[in-house]
Amino acid sequence: MNPFQGKSFLKELDFTGEQLEFLIDFASHLDDLKANHIPHEYLKGQNIALLFEKTSTRTRSAFTVAANDLGAHPEFLGVNDIQLGNKESVADTAKVLGGMYDGIEYRGFAQETVETLAKESGVPVWNGLTDEWHPTQMIADFMTLKAHFKTLKQLTLTYLGDAKNNVAHSLLITGALLGVNIHIGAPKSRQPEEEIVQKAQAIAKTTGSQLLITDDAKAAVAGADALYTDVWVSMGEDVDYGERIKLLLPYQINADLVAATGKKETIIMHCLPAFHDLKTTTGKKFGEKYHLDALEITDEVFLSPASVVFEEAHNRMPAIKAIMAATSGHLFF
Template sequence: MTRHFLRDDDLSQAEQSAILDLAVEMKRDRWAAKPLAGPQSVAVIFDKSSTRTRVSFHVGISDLGGSPLIISTANSQLGGKETPTDTARVLERMVSAIVWRTYGQAGLEEMAASTTVPVVNALSDDFHPCQLLADLLTIREHRGALAGQTIAFVGDGASNMAHSYLLACATAGMHVRVGAPAEFAPAAQVVTDAEARAAETGGSVLVVTDPVAAVAGADVVVTDTWVSMGKEEEKQQRLEVFHGYRVDDELLAHAADDAVFMHCLPADRGYEVTAEVIDGPRSIIWDEAENRLHAQKALLAWLLAANTTAAASATTDAATTGN
């Protein structure tokens, strides 16, 4: 069975840790691994605008010896005349993996069900799992082992970032808290899934409406824009609802004395976070941004290796059965 990465809990705790270990090695010796030598091509499809995702995947695929094939859906048949299934069946004959930054999670799931090459969720409305691999790598660099750390997400709990923090951090054995207005709480099923994973890993999940309760004693404090792509018409309403959830020095003072601050960027300075925090001594956002490159390289290398091993095993099993 082909391994894909569509949401954070597609990986077990051990698999997540193995990818992060590989990312550390790749960051230490950036051009040593060439699993895409040939060069093999990777299709990187964009429905949404992007800076960090576009650059990190383009550079990362090149670092791995491959050729990044950047596709805009505005200039392709996908989303217009052609279904994700038909696109996947064409691409799998020409590329070694498919990376897609899109809107609906259902399209990713349809594409993954239709192809024999790995499909990677580079962002959807529901999850942003590649960002979380970079975030976990950054936390490891600055705070050591992930298990047992407490991380607080403050802001839009119904966002793809909040959902991914719940699933990825629970998978890592962390204590993850989300502080969000009641009308912007995380999806109930995502919370349930995160709680189930936390029960396996020794982590925990807490969803509250009080941002101070979420941040109190936390080792890591994170936030994201209050107005995501596609929600611009709701900006004024959201600014009113999220009043009090801004990460400023006063809120950050409730975290642990050595707590760090993270933001996936781009940031609306003065809205979800103050300039003093994002540019301050606790902020590790630039390491976080760089680590998109290393984490995604490790993810692609791991998926290619996992699928090669699975294919070899299936071939061996088939040969044995035939005999």
């Protein structure tokens, strides 16, 4: 019996640690199948709607390639293509799309939107990112971690920077569920929401995961097997960039913080895009204005042999493929 069949993938809290680790291992299996040119069209004949309120490189590409590899036809519906909550309610849109498509991906702002799509469409819905959660990213991240260390239990992953966001929240919950120690290094004003912390702590008591949330960057990285960061301003945020940069600069992943782990095998992770140099218009603007060569991670560390950021980016595709196949592929486990 397949416990995932027909189920939506909206947030990590909806699953057990065992189920999440199954998806991680299934993703690795599907990645091996593709590498060896072995067909795996578990969604053959299906049609998939890809709803995007936010722009995307990895999520859109991963869902498109994954759907094609699984034998499905993906249809991109951008913010200007549909009336999601504008001239048509989310519930009405969900019912229309559910009558035409076999599955729906949503990447946008409100978690309520993706929850309504799942409730009203009658087909599996997959959260490609909301302001609250980033669950498909987590399968890719912990798949990357497991590939390097062969196990997840009692590994320590440290997240640095802006931790009042979807990635930090998802890492806390997913790590707790999987028995991974999660350290958060962030200023007090940008630490995870207390409600999320409490939920993660309750889970951690049952799995043995150790959680640490501190404003001391060096204490946060001590003993870390992986260092992880994200951009300092999330998409859609209206903030004073100068103040945010000044606040978070002590949490920049640089050579000094890597050395402070006290370990030689620490890997470097980032969900991308990254402002590690001045080769983007945004990075150049910030670099010139604030006299910096990089923001959340230095170029030296980003491009170092310890960096697995592009492997992590690749893993978005098999991770999403595993989620889609498990929930809509009528598989027998």
